[in-house]
Amino acid sequence: MGKFSWSSLVPGCYGGHRHQRGHGKLPIAKQISFQRMSFSDLSNSTGGMLTPEDISLSLVGSNLYIFKLAELHAATQGFAQSNFLGKGGFGPVYKGFVDEKIKPGVAARTVAVKQLDLEGKQGHKEWLTEVIFLGQLKHPNLVKLIGYCCEDEQRLLVYEFMTRGSxxxxxxxxxxxxxxxxxxxxxxxxxxxxxxxxxxxxxxxxxxxxxxxxxxxxxxxxxxxxxxxxxxxxxxxxxxxxxxxxxxxxxxxxxxxxxxxxxxxxxxxxxxxxxxxxxxxxxxxxxxxxxxxxxxxxxxxxxxxxxxxxxxxxxxxxxxxxxxxxxxxxxxxxxxxxxxxxxxxxxxxxxxxxxxxxxxxLKDMPIAPFVYIAPAETTSNEEESTKNEVKQRHKDRSPKAGKEVGNTKFGSPTTHNNQNLKRN
Structure with a gap:
């Protein structure tokens, strides 16, 4: 039995790329009956001692890509502020783009790159937890982990990009x-x-x-x-x-x-x-x-x-x-x-x-009422004045002004302008 270490658990960490094959994916092991490797499986080994075979099972069939820091630097345009999406407990998240030019074998796609904040509250353990769980768990309602980077002290995760955010x-x-x-x-x-x-x-x-x-x-x-x-x-x-x-x-x-x-x-x-x-x-x-x-x-x-x-x-x-x-x-x-x-x-x-x-x-959604607003009664002089005003507007209107819209919309549902409602 070999001694357990973080570097043996996840290939690519600490400069170790011995387990890589092909275009930077994890090795595809033969799967007869796949069972998820859990953290309890890891800790239950005698004295924390694990064989390389035990460790490799934790990510078997995950097809995760191992990215280099330079590749993710290029994908995010140098972690540019213009690509900054937000920051959580783990660290900042950037929008990026990967393709064959950046990482051979990777289909062109937009990604979200999460970078560990070395001064933050989370660290290697939380990063590893995500790799282990999302590397094995696949479901339409779980975000897809595409790959990771583990270089020196740097820890990054690469996800599919979610268009509408959180x-x-x-x-x-x-x-x-x-x-x-x-x-x-x-x-x-x-x-x-x-x-x-x-x-x-x-x-x-x-x-x-x-x-x-x-x-x-x-x-x-x-x-x-x-x-x-x-x-x-x-x-x-x-x-x-x-x-x-x-x-x-x-x-x-x-x-x-x-x-x-x-x-x-x-x-x-x-x-x-x-x-x-x-x-x-x-x-x-x-x-x-x-x-x-x-x-x-x-x-x-x-x-x-x-x-x-x-x-x-x-x-x-x-x-x-x-x-x-x-x-x-x-x-x-x-x-x-x-x-x-x-x-x-x-x-x-x-x-x-x-x-x-x-x-x-369910079909009990209320429907906004349709309200017809009748034009106000006017005298003959007011009618003539209104006609002249309309003619003048048509005459003065320039093509750049676009279509003029009056203050009152006839025949439209009476709804509030949600964009102007301030939340309590």
Whole structure:
């Protein structure tokens, strides 16, 4: 048995490229019956001693590309500020483009490159966690990891680029944006499917940091879970929980996890309930700028969630009433269950999916009224004056001015201009 080391676990780290083959992909091992290698498998080896064969199983069949730092430097135009997408706990994220010229064998595509902040709170362990989990787990509602870079102290991850960014950025705009009810429901279902997949694995995975900023959206608003740096293997056998240091984000962490450090899949379900509540209300889970009693969204809203008569007190004003009443009531009821103080009372994520999916077919969406505004009565002199004014406007109008639009639109639905509604 050889001694376990980080450099042997992930080829390409610490200048070691012995395991590369072809165009920089990991070696494709023969797969007869593939079983996911978990962190518990690694730690359960006697005295932390692992054979090279044990280690290689952790990434077998992943087809991840090993990038050089220079290649990612070229892909992001030198990590240019113009390509900066945002920054999370791991570090900054940049938009980039890779093709055959940058990395032989890689199909041309836009990517997101996440770079470890060497001064930040996360480090090699979180980076490795993402490589291990996303290198093996494939699902339509999990973001796709394309490859990684491990050079000296540098740790980078290369993902498929998600056109619409995070749910957080779309939902919590300063001014009301275009995130209609059906889209919110679609996002909630997609995220639930991602969690259900993780929880229903033979070796369950606890996501541990479920929040709006970790839900990324493609051009069709399909939700994908990202950022697996805090993910943990779930309890196995007779174990009821995983004991771990409390980590996560304020406002999303389950109360029993905060108190005891006991982590279960039901901890994820609580976080999901918080995001479901955010989708209903359009408000962040914690906001110190709100009145004292509303600063913690769950504490304020949970008593209302189970009372259909008070639902309108919760609903995001940016929806402008354009949502299914029946659907909103069922979503609120589901959020109420997910946010239960008793973990055992929270539903399984597969049950959440089964409950929410049929809501997409509900037909009780209100329709904005069609209002015809009759022209005001005018005297003959006023009519003549109006005609002369219209003639003069036509005469003075230049081609550059484009089509003139009056102040009143006739025959159009009466709706609010959502772009000018400031969120409370």
């Amino acid at each position: 749910l957080e950025k779309l939902l919590f705009k300063r001014y009301c944006g275009s995130l209609p009810w059906s889209t919110r429901l679609q996002i909630a279902i997609g995220a639930a499917k991602g969690l259900a997949f993780l929880h229903d694995l033979e070796k369950p995975v606890i996501y541990r940091d479920f929040k709006a900023s970790n839900i990324l959206l493609d051009s069709d608003y399909k939700a994908m879970l990202s950022d697996f740096g805090l993910a943990k293997d779930g309890p196995e056998g007779d174990e009821t929980h995983v004991s771990t240091r409390v980590m996560g984000t304020q406002g999303y962490a389950a109360p029993e996890y905060i108190l005891t450090g006991h982590l279960t899949v039901k901890s994820d379900v609580y976080g999901y309930g918080v995001v479901l509540l955010e989708l209903l209300t359009g408000q962040r889970s914690v906001d110190k700028n709100r009145p004292m009693r509303k600063q913690n969204l769950v504490e304020w809203a949970r008593p209302i969630l189970n009372d259909p008569r008070r639902l309108n007190q919760l609903m995001d004003p940016c929806l402008d009433g354009q949502y299914s009443i029946q659907g909103a009531q069922k979503v609120a009821a589901m959020a109420y269950q997910c946010l239960s103080q008793n973990p055992k009372s929270r539903p399984h994520m597969s049950t959440v999916v089964e409950t929410l999916e049929p809501l997409l077919n």
